[in-house]
Amino acid sequence: MKNIKFLLLGIFFAIVLSKSQAISWYRFYEMFTFQSFHMFGIIGGAVVISAIIMQLFKSGKIKDINGNKIVPKPKKKGVISTVFGGTLFGLGWGISGACAAPVFVILGFKFLPALLILVGALIGAFIYGLIAKKLPN
Amino acid sequence: MDFLLQPWPWFIVGPLIALSLFLYFYFGQNFGASTNFETLCTMAGAGKVSDYFKKDWKQRDFALLFVVGLIIGGFISAYFLVPNPTIDLNPITVQKLTDLGFANVGESYFPAEIFSDDVVFSLKGFLILILSGVLIGFGTRYAGGCTSGHAITGLSSLQLPSLLAVIGFFIGGIVATWFIIPILF
Numbered sequence: 001m002k003n004i005k006f007l008l009l010g011i012f013f014a015i016v017l018s019k020s021q022a023i024s025w026y027r028f029y030e031m032f033t034f035q036s037f038h039m040f041g042i043i044g045g046a047v048v049i050s051a052i053i054m055q056l057f058k059s060g061k062i063k064d065i066n067g068n069k070i071v072p073k074p075k076k077k078g079v080i081s082t083v084f085g086g087t088l089f090g091l092g093w094g095i096s097g098a099c100a101a102p103v104f105v106i107l108g109f110k111f112l113p114a115l116l117i118l119v120g121a122l123i124g125a126f127i128y129g130l131i132a133k134k135l136p137n
Numbered sequence: 138m139d140f141l142l143q144p145w146p147w148f149i150v151g152p153l154i155a156l157s158l159f160l161y162f163y164f165g166q167n168f169g170a171s172t173n174f175e176t177l178c179t180m181a182g183a184g185k186v187s188d189y190f191k192k193d194w195k196q197r198d199f200a201l202l203f204v205v206g207l208i209i210g211g212f213i214s215a216y217f218l219v220p221n222p223t224i225d226l227n228p229i230t231v232q233k234l235t236d237l238g239f240a241n242v243g244e245s246y247f248p249a250e251i252f253s254d255d256v257v258f259s260l261k262g263f264l265i266l267i268l269s270g271v272l273i274g275f276g277t278r279y280a281g282g283c284t285s286g287h288a289i290t291g292l293s294s295l296q297l298p299s300l301l302a303v304i305g306f307f308i309g310g311i312v313a314t315w316f317i318i319p320i321l322f
Contacts, residue, residue, distance in 0.1 A: 029234070
């Protein structure tokens with residue numbers, strides 16, 4: 001069970017998101033209406049510090065647990081897919097206040113509603129898989 | 138102990154999220170959450186319908202354990218770590234939502250108008266949750282990531298597709314909160 005550390009990291013990440021209210025529908029509503037700095041501070045702060053960490057990965061100063069160089073996977077390119085796909089995700093996020101990691105965390109708070117969002121997300125990912133080849137990038 | 142029960146401020150949480158990203162990469166994997174939707178489809182047998190899902194989900198056992206951790210962590214938080222779920226919202230937000238017909242705004246993490254079990258069993262409430270889920274699942278896979286994968290991992294590693302995706306997230310989020318929520322409620 002060498003991957004048990006990911007389970008512990010998941011528990012830690014869920015607690016961080018819960019304690020910061022970054023799973024709250026209201027917090028995302030406030031973010032998208034620009035009425036509060038809270039979420040911008042959280043995401044912005046995480047990005048700035050992560051950017052420093054990424055530089056340490058890139059320069060090879062920090063290697064992974066097996067001694068390998070850490071290289072973040074390049075994201076797939078494509079203007080239509082990222083902007084349009086991102087917009088569709090944003091619509092779902094703005095309405096339900098849930099994104100991909102929080103939806104699992106919210107199961108602990110509001111089981112049935114979160115389960116419905118999750119089932120919807122699996123249906124959405126399934127539809128994407130069915131038509132992925134036909135979609136413009 | 139007191140600190141554990143208070144809401145944590147953004148300047149503590151931003152670094153803790155960065156620490157989570159660091160550990161995820163340090164453990165040898167790429168930080169992100171939405172690929173799990175595909176993995177769960179594969180586990181449910183979607184490979185029989187589409188080659189897209191013909192993948193070996195066991196190679197992503199680490200990510201599934203992370204998801205199990207998220208669920209456990211959610212229950213621990215809900216039952217033990219959030220004794221006071223009130224949210225210190227901007228009074229303008231409270232007024233705006235109250236005007237839309239939301240009750241007890243900010244007195245818990247989730248508005249009863251969307252997240253109560255009564256609503257789940259109404260047609261409107263059911264459709265709102267399922268369809269926003271469909272948008273989340275389809276959109277994240279089409280865009281190639283979510284808040285973790287694009288906004289945090291992608292932006293911090295200076296990837297242009299992630300900037301485009303985050304712009305998309307905000308276009309969608311703004312349309313949803315400014316135009317769709319007022320129509321729905």
